Amino acid sequence: MVGIGGCGVNTVTLMTSSQAHFTYIGIDRDWNSLRSSVVDLAILLDQGLAFPNIIPLLTKSDIVAIAAGMGGETGAEMAPVLARAARAHGATVIGVVSMPFRFEGYLRRRYAVTRARKLQEITHQLxxxxxxxxxxxVPRSTSMKEAFRRSCRWLAGELHSDIEDVLQNSLPPSEAPFSGKRCA
Structure with missing residues (x-):
């Protein structure tokens, strides 16, 4: 399970206790985001130097789940690249992404829509x-920090549901969920 950018890393961190059979990877340009996460592997993107280290982790997985925000540069740029690499190596790739708030402006929204469409072409399910x-x-009195926290919880719930659906549909009824599947 791969969280890309601040939104993705926060979403994956929320899932670490519910999906023990996954390898949790956090990828971000912000060290503070990674440091406060609870992932198995935190990768700081530093001028693309980490990219060769990421791909082998994804290519060994049967299922790759990606969480990212499309309003920022990290998630919007890296999610399609990682999804393409995982899919090229035979993984089932699913994802959940968030679109920016209205107040973030038209240009950010347009960029997010373009990147989400690109990711949708690559993933099996998005x-x-x-x-x-x-x-x-949420009530107007809710702080932005709490609103973001709630959105990450919702994204985590959606991704968990999608993962369960993919696993149930890809395994014969006699097999237990996750049996023999390598997941990232």
Missing amino acids: KVVELQDLVEQ
Whole structure:
């Protein structure tokens, strides 16, 4: 399971206790984000130097789950690259991504839509979550920090559900979930 960028790393961190059979990888340009995460492997992107270290981890997996925010550069740029590499090596690739808030502006939104479409072409399954819709469901008194936390929890729930669906549909009924599957 790969969390890319701040949103992705936070989402994957929330999932570490619920999916023990996965390898959790956090990839970000922000060391503080990685340091506060609870992932098995934290990779700091530093001018692309970490990229050769990431690909072998994904190519050994049967299922690769990706969580990322499409409004920032890290998740939007890296998610399609990693998804393509994992899929090229035979992995089932699923993902959940978040779209930026309205206040983040038209250009960021347009960029996010373009990147999400690119990722959708590569993944076997992609769920797109509108952060604006989630924020409109919480009381106005909710802080932005709490709104982001809630959105990450929601993304984690969606990704968990998608993973379970993929596993149930890819295994014969007699096999237990995750039996013989390598997951990242």
